[in-house]
Amino acid sequence: MNVMRMAEFAWQRMEPQEGHYDFDWLHLVVEKLGKAGIATILGTPTPTPPAWLTERYPEVLIVADVAAGVRAQHGARAHACQNNPVYRELGAGVVTRLAEGFGRDPNVIGWQVDNEVYATNCRCPVCVRKFRERLRAKYGSIDALNQAWGLGTWSQCFQSFEQIPFPRKDTWHHPSLKNAWSSFQSDSAVEHVMAQVAILRRLTKGQPIGTDMMQWPGVNHFDMNQGLDVVQYNHYDTMQNLWESIFLCDSYRPLKARPFWCTETSTCWNGGTTAGGGYREPGFCRVNSWLPIALGGEANLYWLWRSHGSGQELMHGSVISSCGRPLHIFGEVQEIARGFRAASGFLNEMRPVVSPVALHLSTRSWEMSWAQPMVQNFSYNRQLLDVYHLLLQLQLRPDVIHPAAALDAYRVIVSPCLTMLDEGGLRERLRTWIEAGGTWVTGPLTDVRTIEASKFTHAPFGSLEEWAGVYCKYDIPADPRGFSMRWADGTESKGSIWHSGFELRGAEALATYTENELAGLAAVTCRRMGKGRVIALGTMLPPEEMTRLLQRLTSEAGIEPVATASANVLVAPRTGAAEGMVVVEHEHKPGSLTLPQPMTDLLTGKRHEGVVALEPYAVMVLKA
Amino acid sequence: MNVMRMAEFAWQRMEPQEGHYDFDWLHLVVEKLGKAGIATILGTPTPTPPAWLTERYPEVLIVADVAAGVRAQHGARAHACQNNPVYRELGAGVVTRLAEGFGRDPNVIGWQVDNEVYATNCRCPVCVRKFRERLRAKYGSIDALNQAWGLGTWSQCFQSFEQIPFPRKDTWHHPSLKNAWSSFQSDSAVEHVMAQVAILRRLTKGQPIGTDMMQWPGVNHFDMNQGLDVVQYNHYDTMQNLWESIFLCDSYRPLKARPFWCTETSTCWNGGTTAGGGYREPGFCRVNSWLPIALGGEANLYWLWRSHGSGQELMHGSVISSCGRPLHIFGEVQEIARGFRAASGFLNEMRPVVSPVALHLSTRSWEMSWAQPMVQNFSYNRQLLDVYHLLLQLQLRPDVIHPAAALDAYRVIVSPCLTMLDEGGLRERLRTWIEAGGTWVTGPLTDVRTIEASKFTHAPFGSLEEWAGVYCKYDIPADPRGFSMRWADGTESKGSIWHSGFELRGAEALATYTENELAGLAAVTCRRMGKGRVIALGTMLPPEEMTRLLQRLTSEAGIEPVATASANVLVAPRTGAAEGMVVVEHEHKPGSLTLPQPMTDLLTGKRHEGVVALEPYAVMVLKA
């Protein structure tokens, strides 16, 4: 162990009474650790305002209860309003002192702002006023807002910004209101973090700043990281969904050139007052710890070192127990540390190879699938993960990028169900990228909403018909019935989620519906656009067909899988002074990998060539 | 298309500021449509008070939250209190101006008051005061109420009317309180509509007035239509439950001599922010549109013509899309219109044949199955629909009538689980009708409660023992175990829901229990009463036995099925200058029908005789 992350909940110890600060205890710990060769990452303690604070300033407590207006109470965490000026000011006070005390401490190698910042949905008067001011600033006049949101229906028009309500669970709200609120929530979270970043920037020297994020919808992580130095994230994936943690790495790595930090993960089980997440077989901790490193991270920290002896999280797995005994994974943790050390030279010198494939992840589309799900059983997140999983299994692991991200590095971009193209100004950049040679695979339900969460008025899509060379004759939801289609080679398959039936206006049909009103209309089309092309999915394909299509399109774009390996084996190639790869079996099954050239496993020193068999949960760091 | 229904949510456009009215835009639309041969049905816009109204008069907002007393908010619909005098007055204002403007407009052929009026369960001070005043008026003294409701138990007696609470979800209330509240809710809804009817009556000339009803429990539709001219209703049935829409027609047609209007139905799918209800196969729209016409309606209107481009209902199916493209059912809609035109002469001249069978539908019994379910898994509505479905399949489709409806037209009346006989003064009229020759089939759990929702004190039933010639020895709930019984012919079957075990006091046993304490007691009895007879079911019969019993009893009453046809085929006979029938296959299966005489299908001009095979979702208008 060479780094300890701490202090993100210690406001009470740092400021036992208002304006009386005490950091001596923390200096002692940081120094002691430093002397033992252990660096410190410090968290700002704003998630847990002390009892004296919320007692004296109860107005900082979140108004979380939808209808009744009841304030949150002391005794949990993240119960103060991110927008509240008093909370901001008192938070700034403690953060300032903390930064003054440790901003130049050589033992402190990084900062974490707050903890797992999320959308609080606070409806206190401060938030409501700020929401209205934000809308006034954006729309100028209330009529412009009425117009933009289409509030004519149901006499919903407002006569003034003061009339605009916040969303409540007991009201059937207009989706554009919910969309605006959700966007406000994300920006409030970012603003809360940035206020502290400004202080840390001023008072610290070179220690990278980040905030440990959870993959919850609600906060746009692209926005959040614009003003930060290092991407930090927490995850608690289990044996059942460990591949989703690969998805996370592929979504966090592209945010910054700098390697990301996995700031929290469990060694063995999760838990609050109840242990959860199931037992993890031997080797899980190894694989779970290596994945972030394999995929471009430079730190893997466990939460937590020593189990709590009391409190809300006393049943969480750890490295040593609350009474100081090593847990059953202690040996595995030691082995992992030895492996990191053995491979550190290689890992630090060789950079991960950038994928030529990207997959779009849109916070706005995700949020909208809650505010306006469009079709029953539709989960934006689920669709996205399913397509990602196919690419992962094809050894075509994509970068997972936000709409605002640059596109230049990619040759194929897949954008499933990307509801709106106007997030992050994507529309124009996408057009340019396609015309310059990119292959865009998208749909169904892509480009069907304006940034206001309304439909377009000229056509069912903003630009898709024009780009894809189609005319959408019919749109039919696919709940619960999917329509059959036939592919050029005669294969039959069935769509799901939604069916757009296209007439061809320049496109070629890759698959054509064969049923009812849709019979004869194209289900999947392809069209050249400049030097690139647009593949439009009118419906979601079943896994086999989606696999076939993605294989064909990447191959036509000159992209080869990074390895010949079984689907349960992650191969993360590295390049630089030498070639190599990190290899991880992550499904707890036997796996195999065919090496392009003989390579040495830095963890064992053993040389491999040809077909290599992998044990369940095997990890290798291979260098040519 | 020859009629457009509109304006029921347009209060904001009609009265953009308090007291400033603007109907020019509406006149323009009505005239434009009129010139195109399209008549208008106008809705009064009271479901959607504008934001200025609820901002200035927040007291009109419903207090819907059970315990916390929080008011509803602007941004949805039906959020104002039906009993609030300010809301009533402002509503009267806009309705008055609307009536003045369009009351004599020849293009306006009808009025719809408000929209889908339902029991709001508002608990605002106005409602609570009105509820108490209503009880004071009914009972005179608080002791009389204590007595009527049996409040002695649990020290529940009130000392004054001011102590009477409204029902809250977090209190285990007395069922008589809930019964009184539910009855108040229904009357409030009716009163709200009637206040507007009075204005429309005064200021319009001959345009029929109605209110578009949904088949929700809570509002007594018999009461509601007493003061209206035309029965209007909305329904959104799907492929799975389309036969329930036949039930609706059979319950709405008997309310008035005038043909009813189906004011809303979906062309293809339902939806709010999510499309729902499932895809409907080709022909569904045809069948769904023809059913109301076949069953005595004279209008079938779709909701909606053009999909919304934004808002809470933007995913609802329509005729043309929000960007103006015809939906996939457009051709079917055109075909339906042609069919209506082709058959219009026949339909207008021949009246539906009145059924000699009636089925009782009691709003009070339905409501009571919520306030006082009596036995687990009991659903009054489900029992009723099940018996209706059997009659439908037997081609003995009944009129579905309220307790207050006249009985003279019927020879057999079926009243399953008719908890109370004192709704609409039924008891005496029913006695007279039976004695005059009617066959009454009823039970189980019929006549077991007073109008106050209490048990009778002299016997388990009000009159049933006397009428049916039985003495109820034992009552045993049937959850989850049903008891066996044997029929005269030796058939065995099992009861459900409830078991009354009868000793015979003049009746004949049709079936006798064979198990445990009930062994030897009658389960189903028959007794002559004057010229008629009473068939008492001590338990609910399984479908086969109920079918056999209903067949036998109708046959003995000289009633023949209206057709020889498969169970999935609706045959709706017409009579008048000529004979004929409308035939609809409504289960999406092949069907068949044996014609009594050769007939011509007015939709195709084709002549049929003998056994006619029907395609799934076939519709024929046959004239002898």
Next chain:
Amino acid sequence: MNVMRMAEFAWQRMEPQEGHYDFDWLHLVVEKLGKAGIATILGTPTPTPPAWLTERYPEVLIVADVAAGVRAQHGARAHACQNNPVYRELGAGVVTRLAEGFGRDPNVIGWQVDNEVYATNCRCPVCVRKFRERLRAKYGSIDALNQAWGLGTWSQCFQSFEQIPFPRKDTWHHPSLKNAWSSFQSDSAVEHVMAQVAILRRLTKGQPIGTDMMQWPGVNHFDMNQGLDVVQYNHYDTMQNLWESIFLCDSYRPLKARPFWCTETSTCWNGGTTAGGGYREPGFCRVNSWLPIALGGEANLYWLWRSHGSGQELMHGSVISSCGRPLHIFGEVQEIARGFRAASGFLNEMRPVVSPVALHLSTRSWEMSWAQPMVQNFSYNRQLLDVYHLLLQLQLRPDVIHPAAALDAYRVIVSPCLTMLDEGGLRERLRTWIEAGGTWVTGPLTDVRTIEASKFTHAPFGSLEEWAGVYCKYDIPADPRGFSMRWADGTESKGSIWHSGFELRGAEALATYTENELAGLAAVTCRRMGKGRVIALGTMLPPEEMTRLLQRLTSEAGIEPVATASANVLVAPRTGAAEGMVVVEHEHKPGSLTLPQPMTDLLTGKRHEGVVALEPYAVMVLKA
């Protein structure tokens, strides 16, 4: 019928206006019954304050809604705050008058205080203040509380007792706070009852006092009965779980030397506004009525004699219907009464044999499994009942005792999942008892929490490692995977709930884990401790293994099953002037019993010997 229980809800009739009492009607009834040879048990009417009371003193109403602070309302029962001084004072008023009126009435043979007293979770200002005062009294300083609860984490420390919140559903609370609150709830209920007991003691003469308890968690029934004379309880078990009613008797009998009273049970079905619990086959009422008598009770009262004609409970089963007709179980009830009479001499003279086996039931551990469940799907109650059920089937029916109960009478004590040993000062008494020769079978998850709901800091257990002679190497939750273990005889089985893996420090391994990190560690151990021994379960055993273990351990302790009988037959031996037993078949199956000597059934007069076959639901009272 020779006893009637009544008046527990009749406050309104006793005190129609504040300070105006009327007991004439009650005297009339009591006298009338007395003349008919029927004694009376009187309930104090405090569960149902009249409407005038809650109207004039609304502050007595419970604040039950977690976050919103809304008060309960008139119209149900148990809606007043047990801690409220006004409610206490007015309650004392009516109880005083009642006691004055009937305290020496020879027809009144007992008192029931209030009704089914439970933890109300009232959060009114009185309760909150009292909770804080209680904590101040217990901890002295707020720092001591912070320390005891471990509030350092998450800045949870309080600076004053006034900051301590009451638990709310919308806050993720510290488990020690919830533990303290739950303990406060139990004590409040006891205090509420004891306030009335003090009055009754003063004004009555010798009539035994009790309170009719329901087996809900939340109130410690050991504490409750300390100041009472007779254990009273209500139960409504069904055909499915009738054996749990044996558990109840075995937990209530040890509370007092005096025979307990079953104050409420159903004759045939349960119900509120809905009948529930299912039909009960003939004989159920017999068996259900005999069980308390067989197991040491001296009264079995039905609720209710006559069904209500209205109100919240009008669908409850009874002896006669609301209109006065006998229910189908009437004959069975008569037969039961005859049986009681026939056996009364025997029952009154012979005492139940005290079991040498005890099973611990801890209210605190039960409550903690809600506040801090430790592992998913863990139910303290379920585990306890499962072990009880095995002992019952082995004819080794234990006394079910609270931690505070004396241990001397027992040779084997089973304490499954006894989270804390410091309830009722058990730790020291248990040590002494074991050293004196007792066999203690315990685990998993026994002795893992302090009385403050925290972990121990020196070891995973308080004393268990020392007593059991083990060192717990690893603790691993068992959700959902159980680990295999091997027994000395080679049998394999799998653990559940939790796995502690023990190294032996003086103990012998009875079973050893064979998988993964636990392989080689002991799963079940046995160690001599003084003259006794400690059997520690590191994991919960499957039923077959637990059965085998319990059989072996009791046999080694010289304990024989009370009878050779099939598992569905309860044999309750009696001893005294003669030997005998009450025999009850309680699973509605044929059963058998081998008699040690010829005996006579006092119910039939028939003599039995050798193997006796029992019909389903048979009852015999056998005397040698």
